[in-house]
Amino acid sequence: MATLYVLSSRGDRRVTWGRPEVEAGDEEALAAIAEAERIFTQERAKGASAFKLAPGQPAERIDTFDRTADEIVIIPRMAGG
Amino acid sequence: MPGFGLQSGLLSLAVVAGFVWVLCVAVFWCLTRHGRGSAEDRRHAEQRAQHLLRELLTAQQVDQLLGIGFMEVPSRLVPGRTYHVPRRRGQVQVYERGRHAGSLCIAPITWVPEADVVLMHKLMIEADEAEYLRVANFFHPYRPS
Numbered sequence: 001m002a003t004l005y006v007l008s009s010r011g012d013r014r015v016t017w018g019r020p021e022v023e024a025g026d027e028e029a030l031a032a033i034a035e036a037e038r039i040f041t042q043e044r045a046k047g048a049s050a051f052k053l054a055p056g057q058p059a060e061r062i063d064t065f066d067r068t069a070d071e072i073v074i075i076p077r078m079a080g081g
Numbered sequence: 082m083p084g085f086g087l088q089s090g091l092l093s094l095a096v097v098a099g100f101v102w103v104l105c106v107a108v109f110w111c112l113t114r115h116g117r118g119s120a121e122d123r124r125h126a127e128q129r130a131q132h133l134l135r136e137l138l139t140a141q142q143v144d145q146l147l148g149i150g151f152m153e154v155p156s157r158l159v160p161g162r163t164y165h166v167p168r169r170r171g172q173v174q175v176y177e178r179g180r181h182a183g184s185l186c187i188a189p190i191t192w193v194p195e196a197d198v199v200l201m202h203k204l205m206i207e208a209d210e211a212e213y214l215r216v217a218n219f220f221h222p223y224r225p226s
């Protein structure tokens with residue numbers, strides 16, 4: 001399952017979808033990935049940063065939603081203290 | 082009637098006093114209820130964040146955090162540099178070839194659970210170290226002359 005994690009004051013919010021199901025045109029999976037993409041765009045517009053994770057590799061920052069990613073983490077903006 | 086004005090005044094005063102009392106009780110109830118809710122929400126958020134951290138870190142990184150209180154994240158920009166990300170809120174320590182080189186102060190602009198802050202530092206250092214360093218305030222270590 002692919003997962004979008006959105007970090008916030010309430011802990012993480014998750015949206016999951018099966019990539020094979022998306023490719024097969026499954027309605028539920030398509031709705032989930034559409035919701036993930038909507039959240040991604042909304043959070044990026046608010047200044048959040050997004051990262052793609054892959055096992056055994058360093059995180060990669062992404063600016064657009066990656067449908068091929070296994071895991072995407074969105075974090076709130078950071079500022080110098 | 083001279084007494085009527087006085088009675089009317091007292092009645093108005095009683096109504097206003099009653100209204101103020103109800104308002105105070107309502108405000109107090111809202112504040113105390115909100116306070117309890119926030120504490121519970123934050124505890125729940127912390128639990129979720131710790132669970133997520135265990136999912137996204139390696140076993141070695143989790144052991145390091147729990148054992149020595151920070152996680153080492155190697156720099157991809159500067160050879161020999163490592164960042165020590167604390168388990169609790171605080172500054173990230175910078176080491177270069179084993180020597181303390183300074184501290185970084187950088188934090189999320191909104192409250193998030195401590196475990197999520199650890200994850201945020203790690204992701205930023207790994208994926209966008211230059212931006213991380215640009216945003217953070219750097220403090221040189223104190224070295225007595």
